[in-house]
Amino acid sequence: MLYLAIFLQIVTMAMIALQWYLLARRMGEKVSYRDMVHLNLVGSFVESVTPAMKAGGEGAKVWLLCTRMQCSASRAIALLTIQKVISVIPFLLLSAASLGWLLANEKISGPQGTLFVGSFLFLFTVVFVLMALLLASQKIIPLLYKVPLSDRWEEKISNGVEQFRQASQNVKGPPITWIGHSILSILIWVLFAVKAYIVVLSMEVPISFLVIAVVTFLSYMVAMVPLTPGGLGTFEGAMMLLLSRFSYTFGSKFSFGFGHSLCHLLACLFTLAPFTWPMTIN
Secondary structure: OHHHHHHHHHHHHHHHHHHHHHHHHOOOOOOOOHHHHHHHHHHHHHHHOOOOOHHHHHHHHHHHHHHOOOHHHHHHHHHHHHHHHHHHHHHHHHHHHHHHHEEEEEEEEOHHHHHHHHHHHHHHHHHHHHHHHHOOOHHHHHOOOOOOHHHHHHHHHHHHHHHHHHHHHHHOOOOHHHHHHHHHHHHHHHHHHHHHEEEEEOOOOOOOOOHHHHHHHHHHHOOOOOOOHHHOOHHHHHHHHHHHOOOHHHHHHHHHHHHHHHHHHHHHHHHHHHHHHHHHOO
């Protein structure tokens, strides 16, 4: 069972890399699918071993886009922002449905209710800001002239914002393109729940797929909020808190959280090796 979960983790990584590749090509960047696989594997590895967690992984991706793929910083940030918006909006819908089901069936209130509702509102705000940045980037340039900056910095920032705007415009396409990306994002997120369910089945824990999907989506939602330094322990803590609502033992909760993290780590290491060895030799 765990081998199947590891295989699905590799499939998930391949699908995420495909989304990055399609967006980068549409933006006009001359990259290969292998480049995007390498980008995401290194990002996942850095994300796993640095205290910055998500910030460290995304920073590594921008750095690789600029150095390895000769992409400007503004275009790299634009690609990162667009990919995040496309990925997080479907996840926001899944989180909203999961949160609604949880509140309707478990009647969570007090600090626990504040944690999950607050995390959802935070994520919603982040998505709103990112979309505003993409849709209204041209309006930012006039505001820069009101900020007391030197001519050198003002010119650099203005050029950066303009490159960001142009890159964002290049990605725009027919609605069918965005529908396809949205479906791909939903499939990626659903695979996370499927992997979690496979881990649960391997340990013979009596739990339905619906419950494990709700637990998985809401745990990832909380993990996206900077509640602890680097987000350390938020995913596991939220998962254990949610599973306690369904009367599972501490042993089952700990094993499930550890098993899910172990699958991700093993898949990352197994698939990262073929790309890191050539990079190390060079």
